[in-house]
Amino acid sequence: MCNEIDRCDIEKLDKTFSGLKLHSGRKWPKPETLTSIKDLIRDGCQALNAEEIVKVPTFDLFEGTHSLEINNVKLDSYLIRLSDNEINFSCFIPYDKTSNPDCDQEDFQYVVAIVDRLVRFIITWVTDYQSLPTTVLSCRYVEYMLKQIADVHGIDSDYKFLNTNNGYFDKVLNSSVLGICYFGAFVKKLLKGGGIFEEEDLNFNSMGLDGFDMMPPTRTVLMLLSEGINFIQGDNSISEIDSQRLQYLLKLIRCLAMFDTYLSLYSEDSIPLDEALELVKNLNDLPKCNYTPPIGSFSMLIQKQLSNQFPPKELSTAAEDFSGFIKLIQDLKKVISVYQVSSPHELMQFATFFNKNEQRHVLARALFPLIVIKDDSSVLGKWSFAEALQSHLQFFSLSGTNAERALDTEPFRSLMDPIAQEALNVLFEWYQNSSQNTARYRQGYNRQLLLWDSVQAQFEGIELKFDGSEEDSVEGPPGYGSIPLMPFSSWAFIMKTRAMIEFTLKGFDLDIYKPFEAFQMFWFTFFLAEQLEACLQKVDTFLQNKLNAIHAINKRMKKLKAGEKKERLREHYRTEMAVSYPSIHKNKAWLRYISTHNNIIKSLCLFETFQFGLLKSYGFIDNTASAKNKFVNEKLIHDLRFKPFSSIGVPELPSYNVFQEALEGFVISEPMMKAKQEKVLSFMDQQLSSATSDIKSILINIEIGDFNSDILTGTRLIKEDAVLYYSTLQKTIDALSLNNKTSLSIFKKGASTDQLQVSLKCESGLSGYFPLMVLNSKMHKTDRK
Amino acid sequence: MAIIYKQLDINNIRYFDRLKELIDADLSEPYSIYVYRYFLNQWPQLAYLAFVDENPESLPIGCIICKNEIHRNSRMRGYIGMLAVQKEFRGQGIAKKLVEKAIDTMIGNGCDEIMLETEVENLAALNLYEGMGFIRMKRMFRYYLNEGDAFKLILPITERSSIRSTFLMNQDPIAETQDISKLIV
């Protein structure tokens, strides 16, 4: 495309290139150590077929679509036009109208304006998803500071880089900018931690500035900020309000700089967060700052001059006020409150709910997995990885089993260890997934399905062969004989089925399914919930048998005559009552929670399938793609939708035909349509009232707390979120009921199926997992925008 | 008006610039020339253009640009990269025809599925594709540079589309070896 480039541009380029000089201070390699690649390139180019596309084997088209292009105004940052003020801006002079005729404000006014804008830019960057170079890094002082930090790396420095001989610039601005860079470095560490994704969650385009990785010690930053604050306090010549604003800003930056301790020291101290919250309120209470920063101090210049892999982008508009910090701070506070959990199951519930109702702030989401799964191979610094895994298992199904005791014996232990390691990895993936953004969250479950499935199959292989497994069993329904408990694989099965349910229902929340798919997704989830229920019941029966066995000791004891044997039995009974009984009781209460929750899901799914059946009975919907096109193949579409489950061993995916037959069971028709409908409606009502009563018991138990309750919710530390979650489900139930009544009145009126169609509606304030199937007018071509 | 549909003539540079213009008109940030060349040089037969008449001087008023490749060593995946119809000509079934032509060719090339991404807010595109049997497979958070979420849509063509790639690879070692040689273009 070279011939397309303006001739005059090439001349300009030639001129620029010929003017390039080597900086004397730079160390260049000796010529004799260099090899010329000129011939290599020339030969390579000659061998190139003009139609060939040059790309590495690892080429990624998504990244490719972000490629840049020389001489294209929208894609070449070299073409950014800058004013003289931007080009000539200097960080070496103070800006002050008394000493500089080009200035119209006082020194402190300029500094207030710069710091105020920078702090608001932090919000725009980390909360409003704008890029680093169009926000914080657009400030020339930030760029300068980062370069200086890199230059003095490894050298003793006082980090006083602004030497303008003006206190406001040298003390106040210097320390503020350093503090903000320090906060930036913390954000970079969070991003590198791997819990969140560059670009989609947060932009950290540092323009090749490596100062972010070479920060001074925290105490240096805090000390300089304190010096800055002292300087402001010592200056009586500025107005009270300016002094206050600057002090609040510097104190806020000081708090931001301390956030690093949540990662570097795993600090559990919420004082910097509380203080920051207070300062944000104070800043918001002040009238808006109407000073302006020195012209050119915020600029696109960095995009033009430094290593830039992105298209040019105008500077973002800084956040209006400081409110954006509130969510950040509150969410970080929530995350560090996780240290107060006292058992792995409380941790599990914390992870379940903390990001569930609404997406938490990106920095809080990034921090969560890093403090839960710590670098020192511990969970929250409280449990070793092995302890955490064992405790998870015990709480679900392992407690009181032969398999648990056999863990201390060989070869069981050695056979189990590698699988336990794999299980631990999946469990950690589960934890990490809980803090992902809403779209990744569903994808995470998609991955986990296979992993849990493999873990379950491996556990099963060993459990079946283990001597003593026959005692870990329960009596099945008549004709089934005894069913092995298999506590390890049952746990993996429970985790897997829960993941499958979550993955499926989250699809509604993300608007993945079309109305015609609603039946199959809800019916499948109902089917999964039933499978899960059966497994939970099996474990519960096992635990109940254990309790019965303890009671039986008492009965046996009563029948015995006084004597040594009776005393031994009494002793045994006492220990069982003191140790095993409460622990089994606790397990049962936890399983009751999981079952109650599962029942809610099951009832609501069943309600939705009936709802679909009714709408189909009246001809408003079908489970076939609405598209009538030569490419449409219903079975293939169905199979593609269920692809994630196609390889899962148990529960085995029902066939396409089974889905079709299932739907027929939900459709009613003449004769006696009315009577059948009444029956369906009463069944639907039952589902909603059953879900309502289950929600009520969970809410009551959340309120009571886990001490001595029938249902152990494990939500002590995440109470508000859990209550909101279940209350939202209750509101959804009310809305589902109302919507069904509306549909019924439409059926009654004999509305035409040509006029109305079903859409899936997720109203705000209701659960997106159970959308309303709403009848509304069909959109006509003429209504299109 | 009878619309004429043609495969791209890669040597006609005027068309090339015009395609860029058509596509860029609806993008907040344009694609670089590399992206266009990437598609058009390698799969010119998968680019179709729509014209209002047969006049050789006429410029296209709509276009579709695609590729097809082996995906994860397991199945042939067609991909619709770009599609646009000039504003004044929308709503006449032109996009639908372009998509059909491209899909027919990709099926002819042995595709097991056709994939694309589109913005969650782009109702016209979603209706268009879903009307042809595409379904939404996943949502991607802030996928586009203008910050919108996107959906990944797939139209299944053969049964291979509904088997996880891991299992296809295991089942079909021959496909694997063929894929490798195809990947290193």
Ligand SMILES: CC(C)(COP(=O)(O)OP(=O)(O)OC[C@H]1O[C@@H](n2cnc3c(N)ncnc32)[C@H](O)[C@@H]1OP(=O)(O)O)[C@@H](O)C(=O)NCCC(=O)NCCS
């Ligand atoms: C999307 C786009 C290509 C559609 O082009 P078009 O020629 O107007 O589309 P068609 O007339 O072939 O419409 C085919 C189907 O698309 C859907 N559709 C098209 N425009 C629509 C609109 N404005 N609103 C809702 N649905 C619409 C309809 O389902 C329509 O079928 P119908 O008319 O039988 O109901 C065009 O709007 C466009 O160029 N948009 C900008 C670029 C873009 O978004 N590309 C897609 C990126 S993947």
